[in-house]
Amino acid sequence: xxxxxxxxxxxxxxxxxxxxxxxxxxxxxxxxxxxxxxxxxxxxxxxxxxxxxxxxxxxxxxxxxxxxxxxxxxxxxxxxxxxxxxxxxxxxxxxxxxxxxxxxxxxxxxxxxxxxxxxxxxxxxxxxxxxxxxxxxxxxxxxxxxxxxxxxxxxxxxxxxxxxxxxxxxxxxxxxxxxxxxxxxxxxxxxxxxxxxxxxxxxxxxxxxxxxxxxxxxxxxxxxxxxxxxxxxxxxxxxxxxxxxxxxxxxxxxxxxxxxxxxxxxxxxxxxxxxxxxxxxxxxxxxxxxxxxxxxxxxxxxxxxxxxxxxxxxxxxxxxxxxxxxxxxxxxxxxxxxxxxxxxxxxxxxxxxxxxxxxxxxxxxxxxxxxxxxxxxxxxxxxxxxxxxxxxxxxxxxxxxxxxxxxxxxxxxxxxxxxxxxxxxxxxxxxxxxxxxxxxxxxxxxxxxxxxxxxxxxxxxxxxxxxxxxxxxxxxxxxxxxxxxxxxxxxxxxxxxxxxxxxxxxxxxxxxxxxxxxxxxxxxxxxxxxxxxxxxxxxxxxxxxxxxxxxxxxxxxxxxxxxxxxxxxxxxxxxxxxxxxxxxxxxxxxxxxxxxxxxxxxxxxxxxxxxxxxxxxxxxxxxxxxxxxxxxxxxxxxxxxxxxxxxxxx
DNA sequence: ATTCGGACGGCC
DNA sequence: GCCGTCCGAATT
Numbered sequence: 172x173x174x175x176x177x178x179x180x181x182x183x184x185x186x187x188x189x190x191x192x193x194x195x196x197x198x199x200x201x202x203x204x205x206x207x208x209x210x211x212x213x214x215x216x217x218x219x220x221x222x223x224x225x226x227x228x229x230x231x232x233x234x235x236x237x238x239x240x241x242x243x244x245x246x247x248x249x250x251x252x253x254x255x256x257x258x259x260x261x262x263x264x265x266x267x268x269x270x271x272x273x274x275x276x277x278x279x280x281x282x283x284x285x286x287x288x289x290x291x292x293x294x295x296x297x298x299x300x301x302x303x304x305x306x307x308x309x310x311x312x313x314x315x316x317x318x319x320x321x322x323x324x325x326x327x328x329x330x331x332x333x334x335x336x337x338x339x340x341x342x343x344x345x346x347x348x349x350x351x352x353x354x355x356x357x358x359x360x361x362x363x364x365x366x367x368x369x370x371x372x373x374x375x376x377x378x379x380x381x382x383x384x385x386x387x388x389x390x391x392x393x394x395x396x397x398x399x400x401x402x403x404x405x406x407x408x409x410x411x412x413x414x415x416x417x418x419x420x421x422x423x424x425x426x427x428x429x430x431x432x433x434x435x436x437x438x439x440x441x442x443x444x445x446x447x448x449x450x451x452x453x454x455x456x457x458x459x460x461x462x463x464x465x466x467x468x469x470x471x472x473x474x475x476x477x478x479x480x481x482x483x484x485x486x487x488x489x490x491x492x493x494x495x496x497x498x499x500x501x502x503x504x505x506x507x508x509x510x511x512x513x514x515x516x517x518x519x520x521x522x523x524x525x526x527x528x529x530x531x532x533x534x535x536x537x538x539x540x541x542x543x544x545x546x547x548x549x550x551x552x553x554x555x556x557x558x559x560x561x562x563x564x565x566x567x568x569x570x571x572x573x574x575x576x577x578x579x580x581x582x583x584x585x586x587x588x589x590x591x592x593x594x595x596x597x598x599x600x601x602x603x604x605x606x607x608x609x610x611x612x613x614x615x616x617x618x619x620x621x622x623x624x625x626x627x628x629x630x631x632x633x634x635x636x637x638x639x640x641x642x643x644x645x646x647x648x649x650x651x652x653x654x655x656x657x658x659x660x661x662x663x664x665x666x667x668x669x670x671x672x673x674x675x676x677x678x679x680x681x682x683x684x685x686x687x688x689x690x691x692x693x694x695x696x697x698x699x700x701x702x703x704x705x706x707x708x709x710x711x712x713x714x715x716x717x718x719x720x721x722x723x724x725x726x727x728x729x730x731x732x733x734x735x736x737x738x739x740x741x742x743x744x745x746x747x748x749x750x751x752x753x754x755x756x757x758x759x760x761x762x763x764x765x766x767x768x769x770x771x772x773x774x775x776x777x778x779x780x781x782x783x784x785x786x787x788x789x790x791x792x793x794x795x796x797x798x799x800x801x802x803x804x805x806x807x808x809x810x811x812x813x814x815x816x817x818x819x820x821x
Numbered sequence: 822a823t824t825c826g827g828a829c830g831g832c833c
Numbered sequence: 834g835c836c837g838t839c840c841g842a843a844t845t
Contacts, residue, residue, distance in 0.1 A: 180833080186834065193833040216832040217836045233833050807829080807834090 175202035178239060179226040181254070182215050183269045187797070188805040190267040193222075194231035196238040205239060208247030208254070210279060212240040223249040223272065246284060248276050248403065250420045252458055257418070259453050264816045265740070265797040266443025274439065275418035280396035291406040294382035296352050300345045303329075306336035306495075309485040317349035317426060317461055324455065326473045327465035328486035328718060330495045331687035332696075333654045336487070337495075339465050340373045343428050346463055347409055348377070355425025355460075356408040360416055360447060362434035364389065370411055378409065386412035386419055414439060417450040427451045428463040433470045433673075433680045438819040446819065448472060467687055467717065468680040471673075471728050474721035475735040489716040497658075497689040497696035499713050503704045520701070524659050525616055527699045531657030532620060532638040534695055538651075538658040539613065539642045540685055542665035550577055552591035553598035558668055559589060564731040567670045568599075581672075581733075581781060583768040613640055625649050645681040654690035656697075663702030663709060672733060673819075675708045676724055682712045732763065734817040738789030739781065740796055741815045743770070746778035748810035753780060756799050759791045 179192040195213055197205045205211070209224045214237055221243075249257075253275055261271045304310030309325070316323040330336040347357040359374075361367050364387060371385045384398040384407050402410045403420045410419045414437055417427070429437075429451050437447040448464065455462035464473050464482065476482040487495065502523040531537040550559040550568050559568040561579035568577040568589065577589040577599055590597050614622050621639040625631035631649035634641065641649060645666060666678040682700065690696030702709050711720035729736035742752060749767035758764070767778040784792050793816055800814065 177833090182833085184832085184834075186832095189832070189834095195833060213833085216834075218834085231833070236833055804834095805830090 174238070175199050175205075177228045177231045177236065178205050178211070178224045179228060180211060180213055180222040180239075181225050181249075181268050181272065182213060182220050182222040183272075184215065184220060185267070185269060186804045187267055187800040188802070190261070190269065190801070192225050194228075194233050194236055196236045197227070198238050201239055201242050204242040204245040206245055206247050207251065208249045209245055210243040210248055210276075212243060213237070214240050223254070223276070225249075225254055243279065244281075244284060246279075246400070246403070248279070248399075248420075250403070250422075252424070253418055253420050255457060256450070256454050259457060260445050260450055261443065262797075263449065263453065263793070264443035264445055265793050265800065265814050266445075270442050271445065274415050274441070274445070277395050277399050277415075278392055280392050283393050283396045284400065286397075288400070288404065288406060289381070291381050291401060292379055294348075294351055294378035294409060296348050296378070298348075298377050300341075300348065302341065302345065303336055303338040304342040304345050304485070306330075307485050307487060309483065310342070313461075313463070313483075313485060314345055314349045317346055318352055320353040320355060320425065322425070322455070322459050322461045324462040324482050325464070325485050326469065326477050326482040327463060328469060328484065328492075329465055329467050330487055330492050331467045331683045331715070332496045332691050333650070333688060335495070335691075337467075337687055339430060340370050342465065343370065343430070343463075344373060344377050346426055346428055346461075347374075350426040350461070351408055353425060355423045356410070356421035357426040358416065358419060358421050358424060358428070359409070359411045360427065360429040360451065361411070361413065362431055362436045363413065366430065367411060367413055374409065374411060381407075383407050383409035383411060386410060386416040388413055388415055414447045417447045417454065424454070424458045424460045426461045426463065427455050428465065431466045431680075432464055432473060433466060433468055433676060435819060442813070444815055444818065446817075449817075452476070466680075467683040468676070469717045469721035470676060471721055471725045472735045474718075474725045478722075478725065484718070486718060489714050489719070492715040493692075496691060496715055497686055497698050498692040499686060499698045499700065499715060501700045501702060501704045501709055501713050503702075520612060520661065524661070524699060524701060527657050527659060527697055528613070528617065528640060531655070531697065532617070532640070533656075535636045535653065535656035535690075536634050536639045536641060536651050538648055538655045538685060538688060539640060540645060540648060540658065540660045540681075541642055542645060542662050550599045552594060552596055557591055557593040559599050560592065561585065562589075562592075564733075565727070566672060566731070567668060567674070569670050582765060613642065646684075648685055648688060650688050654694070654696065655688050656690060656695060658685050658689045658698045660685060660698065660700040660702075663700050663706075667702075667706065667708060676721070679708050679711055679717060679720055683715075683717060686712070686715075732783050736786075737783050738786055738792055739783045739817055740792060741818055742780040742782070742796070743777065743813040743815075745810050746775055748808075748812065749778055749780045751808075751810075752799065752803075752812065755802070756782075757795050758782070759784065759788050759795065761785060761788050762792055 174196040176197050177194050178197050211222050213222050257271045257275050261268050329339045343359050350357040374383050384401045386398045401407050405422050410421050432448040439445050477484050502521050528537050563582045578584040624642040625647045626644040630647050634651040636653045686698050746767045762784045765781040767780045769778045771777050
């Protein structure tokens with residue numbers, strides 16, 4: 172057949188053993204359109220499939236090539252840089268190119284593509300810098316390095332206050348402006364739609380409308396594809412977005428900035444479950460871009476990158492932070508004791524709380540954070556109320572499946588039965604967290620005061636500065652126009668006791684988020700936490716020291732063999748299949764195996780296998796899991812498997 | 822001799 | 834996944 176050479180195509184097939192390019196002939200009439208990055212349709216195993224052209228080559232090693240069925244459009248939607256990123260992300264997570272490329276390239280919207288592209292003005296970079304990075308040692312240096320076209324990498328710990336040094340959006344825009352001034356593109360990533368809207372508004376004021384695009388997954392196919400095309404075609408050099416925007420085709424990428432990497436929305440729910448922070452780090456590395464991971468708190472993952480000197484810390488330190496933020500105090504109500512007597516619920520709210528609320532109401536709105544019922548409670552000792560923890564890894568224990576006693580999500584049922592580490596008793600129970608009672612109580616205690624509530628489903632918008640008591644569940648706290656006069660963090664133990672691996676980290680992150688809504692201490696801002704003054708996470712909040720907390724968190728992960736200090740791979744599937752998998756895996760020597768354990772009640776039903784090893788052996792472990800998946804796919808082995816590399820939540 | 826079907830290998 | 838082919842058993 173007459174042809175214009177060969178296209179190497181990444182075909183959209185879900186099978187692990189077919190995760191490689193396939194060659195197709197380019198016919199002469201396709202030659203102009205079949206550019207690298209173009210979306211194509213090909214016949215594959217007798218069916219029509221989608222795909223992307225990765226390369227154009229003169230000839231193939233294969234005989235009898237099929238021609239491309241069609242070039243969907245000449246738009247090169249998968250740039251070489253993004254294709255390489257997709258491959259790296261797939262490899263990192265033992266996933267396939269086809270799975271990841273779906274996240275990177277939005278579905279085509281033909282009408283949008285054919286429409287005359289809108290005019291995108293050049294961003295106005297002459298505006299006054301917002302300057303929040305200037306408050307930090309190393310901040311001006313970072314901006315200068317970006318302006319010189321270099322690629323610094325930093326972990327920016329942002330002071331928890333509503334303005335000034337707490338204005339991280341201003342810092343992001345400063346970093347973006349410097350990057351754009353050096354002639355490179357910038358990608359600013361935020362975890363949710365609210366932050367995206369806020370940042371887009373700030374960018375509009377700073378650079379002018381149309382000089383950037385916002386890539387929101389929920390904006391609808393046309394709007395999403397239009398923003399994607401504007402970036403792809405180089406009409407804008409500044410892209411804002413949520414999780415999937417980490418793959419956005421920004422030409423000559425100079426900066427990726429990501430806000431609040433501890434937010435769980437950064438973890439993709441679709442296989443192979445990539446985390447946007449890892450995607451950003453891989454991309455910054457391979458494209459020679461700067462990386463700015465900014466947050467009020469610090470995750471163990473960022474801490475490990477700082478410890479490895481891969482990220483430079485930009486922070487004020489605890490003393491400087493305390494000088495700039497609200498005053499944080501702790502009220503040592505021992506709700507461990509109260510747990511024993513659910514009738515004593517009223518006493519859960521100590522007198523000191525009412526004092527702080529009363530004083531705060533004189534100056535403005537007051538926020539009360541109430542942990543939501545529905546966090547799956549962990550077990551506590553029936554004798555002394557201490558948390559039941561796994562004797563091996565110190566993670567909280569849950570009621571094991573089938574009510575067979577305490578079990579660890581990672582290590583399985585406790586061998587030999589559980590005994591309290593504090594008092595030695597062998598009986599346990601699940602503590603109860605109440606919410607409604609607390610809400611009613613504030614209404615009674617402050618008659619005539621506006622009491623409103625905000626939670627996941629019914630979330631309030633921004634508040635004015637009139638006195639009000641706002642009861643909010645964690646993560647649903649509305650901001651106040653001029654900052655809250657005070658905030659109360661009730662029942663801190665309920666957050667700390669969540670059975671997730673990152674419960675402590677998450678609690679501190681949420682408390683710092685509340686602190687950031689409160690006016691600085693010099694304006695009378697106060698945060699009162701009700702909880703155990705001896706708890707290290709409570710102490711980290713009082714000292715405003717998320718870095719110290721992350722150091723200890725990372726040390727704990729190291730001791731227990733959890734990410735990011737170790738490589739952890741979980742495999743889920745029916746237990747007979749998992750036993751098969753375990754036999755078939757050519758595991759490198761130092762891999763520690765746990766399980767398979769039942770995740771339900773059926774011993775032959777769904778279960779989980781856990782594999783872990785030290786970081787240097789991580790790529791080999793992930794590689795052998797990937798090889799196994801390929802072999803099982805090629806052999807058409809029965810039984811679906813779900814593989815997670817460094818899972819966020821198990 | 823012919824047809825049917827299930828298993829298996831390859832997919833460009 | 835799905836298609837094609839190959840081989841063995843059943844059917845005429």
